[in-house]
Amino acid sequence: MNGSAHSAPSDVEFTLKRGPAGLGFNIVGGVDQQYMMNDSGIYVAKIKENGAAALDGRLQEGDKILAINGRKLDNLSHGAAVELFRSAGEDVHLCIQQRPVLQNGPTSSRADGESSSALGTWTLFAVVTLAVMTASFIAYKRFHPRGPRGPF
Structure with missing residues (x-):
């Protein structure tokens, strides 16, 4: 499997260390606030500049968060998902589905x-x-x- 040539979403797991200002990203979605039609999943809405997620570099805006510390985020309200992130501790293990890459060329420059x-x-x-x-x-x-x- 050559991986990088495919644009299909892929699941990735990693641990993100909480910074002084938290994890450094905002989320959208949930069963009560669907971000994507017919999908109540939790998505990364914004990566905060110089926050923990931005400095780590693995989490990207548009990624779908599948689980936090082993707890799947299926069928949760937005508020329940936010509470899971707030109470997740110092080292937060994330399972995410990376957004598909829709363009050719560099994607790092906003x-x-x-x-x-x-x-x-x-x-x-x-x-x-x-x-x-x-x-x-x-x-x-x-x-x-x-x-x-x-x-x-």
Whole structure:
């Protein structure tokens, strides 16, 4: 199995040491606050800059947390999941499902991701604008075939 060539989600286990400001990430999801349609799982919403998770580097935004200290997070409310993280102790063993990698190239630079996303939005805007202008020009030509009317 060559691993890195696949974009399918993979399960990973590791221990994260709690820092002075906690584990350093926010979660979303739960049976009462589904983050993904038809999925009540718990997901990493945000990695806090210079927090324990950011410094460790293995946990990424979008990862699904399957278990904490061996306790599966299936069918938990958001509040119950938060409480498990708060009471997890100093060394927290996580089992996560990494988000699938959807793009080629480096994924570590957030600025690149944001700029390419913005570039994509502007490209889409330009294409739509061009299409509207073209359709307007064609409609204009159809209803005004030859400039000013003369005595011909």
